[in-house]
Each structure stands twice: as structure tokens, then as C-alpha cells.
Amino acid sequence: MSRDRNNHGGPESADEALPSHPAAYSAVDAFIDPAAIERVLAPWLPNPQDRAFVVRCITDEGPVHHRGASFVLLRLLGDALAAAGGLPEGATDGAGEGEGTHAPVPLRLPPHLAEHSKGDPNYPLKMPLRPLLGLAGDDSASARAMAECLADGPPHHALANAAMLCLVDALLRRLAARAP
Amino acid sequence: MSSLPSAFGQAFRVAAAELGMASASQLMIREIAGGAGLEAVAELRDRYGREFPVLDHAAARWLSGEGEPAIDPEPVLAALQGIERLLVVGLEAAHLDLLLPALPAVEVGFITEGRALMPEWRRVLANYTSGSDEGRVAAVGLSDFQLWAGPRAALLTFIYGGDGHVVHVSGQWLRVAGPDVRTQFRSLIGWDVVGGELHVYPRWFAEVARSTFTKVLGS
Numbered sequence: 001m002s003r004d005r006n007n008h009g010g011p012e013s014a015d016e017a018l019p020s021h022p023a024a025y026s027a028v029d030a031f032i033d034p035a036a037i038e039r040v041l042a043p044w045l046p047n048p049q050d051r052a053f054v055v056r057c058i059t060d061e062g063p064v065h066h067r068g069a070s071f072v073l074l075r076l077l078g079d080a081l082a083a084a085g086g087l088p089e090g091a092t093d094g095a096g097e098g099e100g101t102h103a104p105v106p107l108r109l110p111p112h113l114a115e116h117s118k119g120d121p122n123y124p125l126k127m128p129l130r131p132l133l134g135l136a137g138d139d140s141a142s143a144r145a146m147a148e149c150l151a152d153g154p155p156h157h158a159l160a161n162a163a164m165l166c167l168v169d170a171l172l173r174r175l176a177a178r179a180p
Numbered sequence: 181m182s183s184l185p186s187a188f189g190q191a192f193r194v195a196a197a198e199l200g201m202a203s204a205s206q207l208m209i210r211e212i213a214g215g216a217g218l219e220a221v222a223e224l225r226d227r228y229g230r231e232f233p234v235l236d237h238a239a240a241r242w243l244s245g246e247g248e249p250a251i252d253p254e255p256v257l258a259a260l261q262g263i264e265r266l267l268v269v270g271l272e273a274a275h276l277d278l279l280l281p282a283l284p285a286v287e288v289g290f291i292t293e294g295r296a297l298m299p300e301w302r303r304v305l306a307n308y309t310s311g312s313d314e315g316r317v318a319a320v321g322l323s324d325f326q327l328w329a330g331p332r333a334a335l336l337t338f339i340y341g342g343d344g345h346v347v348h349v350s351g352q353w354l355r356v357a358g359p360d361v362r363t364q365f366r367s368l369i370g371w372d373v374v375g376g377e378l379h380v381y382p383r384w385f386a387e388v389a390r391s392t393f394t395k396v397l398g399s
Contacts, residue, residue, distance in 0.1 A: 049262050052329060053366040056394060062315050107324050107364050118287075119265060119330030155363035 008170035027124030028068040034059045037163075040078035041125070044162045044166045054159055057123075066143050068084060070160035077167035091170040102126040103147035107161045108155050127151065127162045128169040136160055182227075183220040184212070189228060192235065197297035198304065201274035201340065201384065202373040206248050213242060221394050233378045234340055234387075240379060249375060253279040255397040256336070259369050260286070264332040267291065267325060269357075269367075270306065270350045272338045272373050281318075289320035289328055294352040296384055320354055329364035339396060339397040341374035341384050347396065348378065348385035357392070372398040 037055045045051035058070050080086065094101035104122035106114070114121055127150060129143050136142035151159040183192065188208075212220045221242050229236030241247065256279055260266060267289045268276065280288060288308065292301045301319055308317045318350035320328065335357060340348040348372060357368060370393040390396055 025285060047262070049366060050331060052394075057363045070362045071290065107329055107331075109329060113326050115323060116327055117330065118327050119332055121330065178223070 022065075023068075025064055028064050032059050032067055032071045036078075037074050040074055040167070041163055043087050044095050044163075045125060047124065054123060054125045054163070057155050058160050058163065062154055066156055066160070068162075070156070074160065074163055074167065077171065078167075081167055081171050081174065084171055085178075086174075087170055088173040088177055090165075091173055095128070095166075099135065101130065102128055103144065105155075105158050108158075110142045123155070123159060124162055125159060125162050125166070127165045131165065131169045131172055133173070183216040184223055184227065188224070189231065192228065192232060193297055194211065196380060197295075197299045198234070198271075199274070200338065200373075201232070201234040202238070202338070203272050203274040205235040206274065209238050209242055210248070218243060224302070230380050231383070233380045233382050234374060235241065236380050237341065237374055237376075237378050249277055251275055251373075253282060256369065256371055257282055259367060259397060260334055260336075262332065263334045263366070265289070265328050265330070265334070267320060267328050267335050269337040269353050269354075270372075271299065271398070273304075273307070274310070275338070275371060275373055282353070283335065285340045286316075288317045289325070290317070291322065291325055291352060291356060292319040293322045294355045296351065325356065326361065326364055329361070331366050333365050334367040334369060335361075335365045336369045338372060339370040339371060339372040339374070339398075341372065341376055341378045341383065342387075342390065344378055345390055346387045347372070347390050347393075348382045349388055350384075351386045354386055354388070362392075367394045369393060369397045372396060 034055050036049050041055065042053060045054055058074070060069050061067075104126055106122050107117075108120065109117060127147055129140075129147060132143035132146045133140065136146065145172055150165060151158045192204060192208060194198060195208060198204075199207065209221055209224070212224055221239050223242065225236055225239035229239060238248075241249070251274055251277070260283065263283075263286055265287045266283065269291045271290070290301070290305065305317050337349055337353045337357075342348050348371065362368065370390075375398065
């Protein structure tokens with residue numbers, strides 16, 4: 001059904017249904033609940049300090065619209081996984097090992113310093129390659145290129161991508177187990 | 181006639197450079213109160229309080245009978261649990277003297293550039309090393325401190341009072357804790373070495389939002 005853009009007669013007109021200004025910071029902050037994301041990611045980040053670090057980067061750092069969007073999508077994926085039956089067996093296997101089944105999310109250090117880093121140059125959350133291998137028809141080079149795209153960019157982006165991939169992987173495993 | 185030492189202001193600057201504003205304030209006031217009494221502390225506050233706001237705050241505590249605040253490193257140690265590297269931005273000798281010996285397995289760095297009052301760093305660092313762990317404490321520059329970053333690394337600075345929303349820190353902290361760095365260190369810890377609000381304009385310091393720290397302790 002087409003919408004009459006000149007119809008200003010009531011609150012249900014298309015123009016009034018859409019916000020004319022970006023939401024206030026406070027409106028976004030009001031719905032972001034870092035503790036809820038900590039609960040969603042706990043299986044992949046069992047160490048509470050690691051978990052707090054990653055969740056801070058996703059929900060407290062970066063532009064406000066990214067923080068809000070990442071919160072919404074992670075919560076919804078967490079709800080979807082719960083509705084599908086919860087975390088399937090094996091969904092976090094290998095998550096602590098990094099290489100082989102998982103890809104790292106690097107800290108965004110300046111390139112000239114990254115190669116000399118004194119400690120672990122990666123975030124504690126790693127990305128499962130399994131769903132990417134499925135997309136890439138088991139072409140591991142292609143799956144790694146996908147992973148590199150997901151992990152590139154600012155940390156709040158990369159970590160939200162990695163967290164979503166963990167949840168998507170778990171959801172796909174759960175749904176595959178249900179398939180006849 | 182003044183009961184304060186001549187050139188007290190210059191002497192305090194040297195002490196604050198080597199010890200930190202809060203540690204130097206307590207040391208100076210303790211000495212002056214012990215030698216010349218509370219009247220001298222009142223004169224100290226009157227003459228130098230506006231120039232040195234942490235000294236002013238500490239003098240006010242003494243004059244109100246509260247004396248020196250206790251230093252409790254335990255909450256900071258708890259916040260640093262699991263850390264392998266600690267980068268200290270700023271200097272407060274009285275606090276670090278209690279904290280660092282309780283972290284024997286942690287590598288410690290001091291950002292040595294960008295301080296308003298510059299100490300003799302070799303002497304400062306030597307205070308925190310002994311024969312067996314000389315490599316544990318290092319001077320770190322602003323150009324390469326991110327080498328210390330990682331999921332097991334923390335930044336620590338000192339807070340000089342504030343309220344529920346803003347706190348006062350050294351300008352050096354602003355050079356270090358930019359938006360890029362915030363996501364490179366597990367924890368950004370502020371240790372409030374004053375508690376409460378300063379009574380005069382916080383010269384020497386910069387205001388930042390309290391929420392920019394992952395933990396504010398000691399207040």
C-alpha cells in the first residue's frame with residue numbers, strides 16, 4: 001500500500017511514524033545493558049575479566065549507534081539461541097585455542113608496534129571458522145578471508161562481529177541437530 | 181613572622197615531582213605540623229593552598245582533625261587480578277610503595293614523558309627494583325607504550341578528587357587514554373588519592389568523566 005507523504009492529518013502518517021532526529025544519547029544508553037551481553041557471551045568467555053573487557057569494547061566504546069546496534073543484535077541472537085534450545089554441545093570447543101578451528105580478533109595496535117607487542121596481541125574472544133567454511137564450501141582460504149573481513153576495522157565492530165559469529169555458529173549447530 | 185621554611189613553594193614542587201602531589205602533601209604537612217604545629221599548617225594552607233590544591237585539601241583535613249587518610253591497596257589489587265603488565269600513568273610514592281610489592285609477578289612500566297613536574301626517573305624507578313627483579317620496572321615512552329597493551333594489561337592513574345560525574349587527573353592521562361588505547365588495555369583504573377572534592381580550582385589537573393574508567397577506587 002502506497003503512503004501519502006502529504007498526509008499530515010494524524011499521528012499515524014508515515015512521516016510521524018519515523019523519527020525526524022537521531023535518538024538522544026540517553027535513549028540509546030537506556031536500553032544498552034552490558035550485563036545482558038555478558039550473560040550471552042559467558043560460554044565463550046568463561047574468565048570474568050576477559051568477558052568484561054570484551055563486553056566493554058562492544059557496549060561502551062565507539063559511536064553510540066554502533067553500541068546500540070550491536071547490543072540489539074547480540075541480544076536477539078542470544079534470544080534466538082535460547083528459543084532454539086540453548087547452547088548445543090561442542091559449540092565452544094576450541095574457542096580457547098585460536099588456531100585451526102578459530103580465527104583471532106587482533107587488538108588494533110599501530111602496525112609498527114603490533115609486531116613487537118609484549119603480550120597477547122589478540123582479544124580473548126575468537127571467531128569460529130565452522131560457519132564460514134560452510135559458506136565457503138569448505139574452501140579454507142576463502143573462509144579465512146571472510147574471517148579477516150569480520151575482524152578488521154575498529155575493535156567495537158570487530159568484537160561485535162566475532163560475538164555474533166559465535167552465536168550464529170551455535171544456532172546453526174542447534175538447528176542442524178534438529179534437522180530430520 | 182612566618183613559621184614556614186623559606187622557598188617552601190619550590191621545595192614542594194621538587195617533592196611533588198619525585199613523590200606525587202598527594203604523597204608530597206602528606207609528607208610536608210606531617211613535618212610542618214610536627215615541627216611548628218597546626219598554626220603553621222593553617223599558614224601553609226593560606227599561602228600555598230590555591231597554588232597546590234592537593235596540599236590545600238590535605239591541610240584542610242589536618243586542620244579539621246581528620247589527619248592523614250589511610251591508604252588501602254586491596255581494592256586496587258583486586259581490580260588488577262589476572263594482570264601480567266601494569267602501566268602507571270603518574271606517580272604517587274606512598275600508594276605505589278604499598279601496591280607494587282604486592283604484585284611481584286607483574287611487569288610494571290611508568291610513563292615517563294608528559295608529566296607536568298618531572299622527577300629524576302632513574303631514582304624513582306630504582307625505588308621499585310631490587311637485585312633480583314631489576315627488569316620488572318621500566319621507563320616507558322608515549323611513542324611506544326602500546327607495546328604493553330593486551331588482554332592481560334592494565335593502565336593505572338591517580339585521581340585527585342571530583343564528584344559523582346567528573347574527576348581530576350594529570351594531563352598525562354589524557355595523552356595516554358585516547359579512544360584507540362581504551363580498547364587495547366583490559367582495565368583503566370583510577371585510584372583516588374584525595375577523596376571528595378578539592379576546595380580550590382584544580383590547577384595542575386584536567387577533568388575527565390568518571391565513567392571513562394573501568395574502575396574508580398579509593399574514594
